[in-house]
Amino acid sequence: xxxxxxxxxxxxxxxxxxxxxxxxxxxxxxxxxxxxxxxxxxxxxxxxxxxxxxxxxxxxxxxxxxxxxxxxxxxxxxxxxxxxxxxxxxxxxxxxxxxxxxxxxxxxxxxxxxxxxxxxxxxxxxxxxxxxxxxxxxxxxxxxxxxxxxxxxxxxxxxxxxxxxxxxxxxxxxxxxxx
Amino acid sequence: xxxxxxxxxxxxxxxxxxxxxxxxxxxxxxxxxxxxxxxxxxxxxxxxxxxxxxxxxxxxxxxxxxxxxxxxxxxxxxxxxxxxxxxxxxxxxxxxxxxxxxxxxxxxxxxxxxxxxxxxxxxxxxxxxxxxxxxxxxxxxxxxxxxxxxxxxxxxxxxxxxxxxxxxxxxxxxxxxxxxxxxxxxxxxxxxxxxxxxxxxxxxxxxxxxxxxxxxx
Numbered sequence: 192x193x194x195x196x197x198x199x200x201x202x203x204x205x206x207x208x209x210x211x212x213x214x215x216x217x218x219x220x221x222x223x224x225x226x227x228x229x230x231x232x233x234x235x236x237x238x239x240x241x242x243x244x245x246x247x248x249x250x251x252x253x254x255x256x257x258x259x260x261x262x263x264x265x266x267x268x269x270x271x272x273x274x275x276x277x278x279x280x281x282x283x284x285x286x287x288x289x290x291x292x293x294x295x296x297x298x299x300x301x302x303x304x305x306x307x308x309x310x311x312x313x314x315x316x317x318x319x320x321x322x323x324x325x326x327x328x329x330x331x332x333x334x335x336x337x338x339x340x341x342x343x344x345x346x347x348x349x350x351x352x353x354x355x356x357x358x359x360x361x362x363x364x365x366x367x368x369x370x
Numbered sequence: 371x372x373x374x375x376x377x378x379x380x381x382x383x384x385x386x387x388x389x390x391x392x393x394x395x396x397x398x399x400x401x402x403x404x405x406x407x408x409x410x411x412x413x414x415x416x417x418x419x420x421x422x423x424x425x426x427x428x429x430x431x432x433x434x435x436x437x438x439x440x441x442x443x444x445x446x447x448x449x450x451x452x453x454x455x456x457x458x459x460x461x462x463x464x465x466x467x468x469x470x471x472x473x474x475x476x477x478x479x480x481x482x483x484x485x486x487x488x489x490x491x492x493x494x495x496x497x498x499x500x501x502x503x504x505x506x507x508x509x510x511x512x513x514x515x516x517x518x519x520x521x522x523x524x525x526x527x528x529x530x531x532x533x534x535x536x537x538x539x540x541x542x543x544x545x546x547x548x549x550x551x552x553x554x555x556x557x558x559x560x561x562x563x564x565x566x567x568x569x570x571x572x573x574x575x576x577x578x579x580x581x582x583x584x585x586x587x
Contacts, residue, residue, distance in 0.1 A: 218432040221432055222425070222428060222429055222432055225420075225428055226419060226425070229419070229420050230418055230419070233412055233418050234409060234413075235409060236391060236408050236412070237385045237407070237409065237410070237411035237412040238390055238391065238411070239388065239418075239421070240389075241391055242418075243421075243424050246424075246428070247427075247428065247431070250431055250432065251431070254431075254432065282401070282405075284553075284557075284559060285391060285397075285561050286393055286397055286398040286404075287394075288398050288401070314409060314410060332382065332386070333382075333407075333410040333411060333413070334410075334414055336414070354375040354379050355375050357375065357379060357382065358374055358375040358378045358400075358403055361403035361404075361406045362406070364406040364410070365406040366402070
């Protein structure tokens with residue numbers, strides 16, 4: 192993001208009086224904040240296409256509320272409030288549930304700080320809480336990208352048994368997330 | 371074999387291939403497992419940033435908003451700029467509804483060749499969370515209010531050409547001709563067989579607090 196607006200490129204040349212960079216516009220701030228919103232949404236839907244659609248929805252909903260002079264913190268607050276609402280709508284539509292039926296972990300999630308590694312760390316924490324078999328099946332499947340057959344071979348089991356274990360492991364992981 | 375593990379494995383496989391979440395109503399029973407799978411799939415990628423193309427698209431979306439559009443109508447009224455705010459609100463809503471700025475599946479706006487702004491209601495007549503059916507000449511629309519902003523979608527179903535009705539119980543627009551319904555922003559509510567979105571309708575709020583729809587004489 193540049194703090195220099197069009198027409199101000201000459202400022203700073205020899206003989207000119209140096210000026211403080213122009214304050215970033217609300218649009219510039221919003222774009223940077225939307226980068227965090229995107230990461231926040233992506234971490235919950237797990238794919239780019241849905242994350243892009245939802246982030247764009249957040250941007251569209253937020254435009255009328257942004258204004259010049261708004262601070263980064265107020266813009267962030269509004270964008271994340273909107274993101275929570277959009278995510279809630281997403282899950283309720285996809286799962287055929289009313290938003291009232293959704294648990295807090297789906298809709299009313301806490302906005303992240305500007306630390307992109309936080310999501311990865313929290314997943315490592317979740318996996319560490321699981322039993323050895325559950326952790327192994329999720330690590331092989333999600334982190335190493337193994338197919339069910341490969342997981343079954345690695346764990347000396349059958350594809351059917353691995354499928355069941357995968358479901359149970361995901362349920363267990365969800366319970367850890369909620370704690 | 372239990373159906374749940376097969377459905378969940380299909381969802382996991384799609385996520386690992388980077389595909390969208392395709393869910394069914396029956397998947398709600400496994401919502402916890404599905405959201406856990408989505409989070410793990412995201413973690414597999416590590417920290418992600420927007421693609422340059424998507425960031426550019428968002429930047430254009432934000433930059434295209436007219437500079438006066440960054441002023442809220444309320445702030446403008448306080449500053450004695452009521453007239454400008456009315457125009458700003460109208461142009462902003464209209465701009466936000468342009469097809470270039472909404473999802474690809476969205477219905478385009480209705481833009482009559484000899485369009486005229488038709489007064490259809492007072493802003494105070496609109497209740498938040500409730501759809502209001504209005505006509506502007508030959509254009510039928512449902513209006514939805516959020517604060518001082520109003521959006522509008524066509525009152526005609528995007529599939530069968532029947533007049534929708536507002537179902538206050540579900541907060542959806544229902545089609546009387548077949549089992550289809552739409553959200554107030556015009557999207558189909560059926561995730562499995564989504565219909566095209568409803569056409570959007572240009573709407574603006576004047577400084578006098580009147581709601582006008584771009585319709586026909």
